[in-house]
Amino acid sequence: MDLAESMDDAGLEAAAGGEVAIEAQNVTKLFGSGEDEVRALDNISLSIRENEFFTLLGPSGCGKTTLLRLIAGFEHPSAGRILLQGSDISHLPPFKRPVNTVFQSYALFPHMTVAGNIAFGLEMLKIPKDEVAATVDEMLALVKMEELKHRKTSQISGGQQQRVALARALAPRPRVLLLDEPLSALDLKLRKEMRIELKQLQHETGITFVFVTHDQEEALTMSDRLAVMNNGNILQIGNPREIYDHPANRFVASFIGDTNFLDAELTSLSEAGSAVTLLSGKSVPVSLPKGDFSVGKVTVVIRPEHVRLTKPTPEAALTGTLRNIVYFGTDTNYHLQLADDTPFIVRVQNPRDTQESYQQGDKLGIEIGDNAVQVLRD
């Protein structure tokens, strides 16, 4: 199966790119038994490098949280192994792993103060009192919470609780920090601030972050690399640009960003450049994901912002009828209907102070830029 092969490739690449922090080898996780058996993770392999901001992205129920819990030690794999810096930790209890978690609900201890929460892990590691106090202060400074040191955790806001949860998990200096959708409870503005802050925190501490989210924007803005997951499988691993510009399959393409899917025919295959013929009869150059392809019917994806609207000239790669105009402030989405009834979206950045020049019902041409067309594996 070429999917598995390319997964192995990703693993090797990771190993070549730096020391490996976390490695999952053919991990399967089953819940329940008999007819109720659920395959939460299906033979996945993955390498996460040292000092990397790695994101597990996918819809709810895709297995991303299960994988995180396996790394944390709250669950143990049904098959396969999990290695931390080369040593097998698959069956160690969570309190014997130098890995800490920032929980989605923060899970702060309500009967302790902010400082008490941050000190907890250090106390459990039997670190001398004065050292604990110093580290707590250092962590409070790191997350800018010095003034709230003696507050109860119920007396601080959600954003502040988030920071305490971060400080608490960072205080014992774990080899790997796991973050389980930590931003999902915050409002949008705070969430955007925290994205930048988290990234900065990762840079400052030099700790490997494994971040779980279903929010593609979060994944793209923060990650060094990300894995897109669905149904207990890893569909694609790469840096945000690779994933966005070269989605390997239909799921990845539709899950991340807006996408146009078109049926096309792969007509030429070569090292120098491959091409597809669109239904309009026009031939355009394409890029191919890893794996074997042969000439024939394929699906291609085109991002809405990688094309331009023009007058319906004969040179235009595609033509369609404008059905809807959706204004976003920064951009406008033009919803077109192609000759074969396929919907097609074109995204245009709004210039300043111009009237919309297109009307519903207009026949328009679509001009496709270089490298805008990508063939999907499925």
Added chain:
Amino acid sequence: MSAHGQPAPTQVAASEDRAGFTAEAARQTEVRRHVLLSTPALIVLFCAASGPLLIMLVYSFLSAGPYGGIEWKFSIDGWFNVFMQRDIFNDTLSIADAHVSILWRSIKLSLLTTFTCFVLGFPTAYFIATRPPDKRNLWLFFVTIPFWTNLLIRTFAIMELIRNKGVINTALTSFGLIDEPIQMLYTDFAVMVGMTYVYLPLMVLPIYASMEKLDFRLVEAGYDLYATRFKVLMRIIVPLVKPGIVAGSILVFIPALGAYVTPRILGGGLHMMLGNLIGLQFGQGRNWPLGAALSLTLLALVMVALLIYVRGANKSEAGRHG
């Protein structure tokens, strides 16, 4: 309260709002209405508790009648006899050893019972609280099964188990583990076992109620932060379910202190507790003022114990990472 009684206050509150009453006034109306709802229960509690208490207080300062009952003549003999006794032959005063030892036994056995109930009840509550939600009610139901039969029958059943020719001794003898039966019935041990059995659900239920509200993600967070199972128990679970532990301990300790049936049957005549002593004064002892004074002593004891306990619980709460 009639069905028509309910909407009326709402209308009153609404019209008051229109008339420009403050939010504070509206809140007070709300509080008053809720007080009204609890009035029937308060009346029952007041009559059933304070009435008899008042009678006891009066009786304790009267003289004992020759055939039981009281004579309407002021006397402090009742209170005097709680801790002191006058020798009938030479009229010397001495500490009432029997009363003191019964008091001591009551406190000792009640504390022991509370402790045993906690040791047995806490894991049980934890077990039930960690079952899937749809199974928990079934387990709770099992805990309440003892309430189905009369206390006397259950106590006699224990007697059947632990008496010299009872189930346990017979089994041990037939296995050749012991030659002579172990004397268990009519000992402090028997009383404690009986009370533990009777009051155990009163410990399990409040701890369960607290435990059920416990966010088990906090337990995971503890494990994640290098706490072993024991540390998680001591630093996270116990502090968070403390309200349940406090409630359970109070619910066990107080009735245990005044227990009557269990020590009467399982302790025999020799292992009396305060409840039996009080019963004795109103019965064969024919000394109602002393009985009344002993009852009030028991009441005072309970109140002092509660005060110490609640204050201690609050202090340890405030002390943690304060």
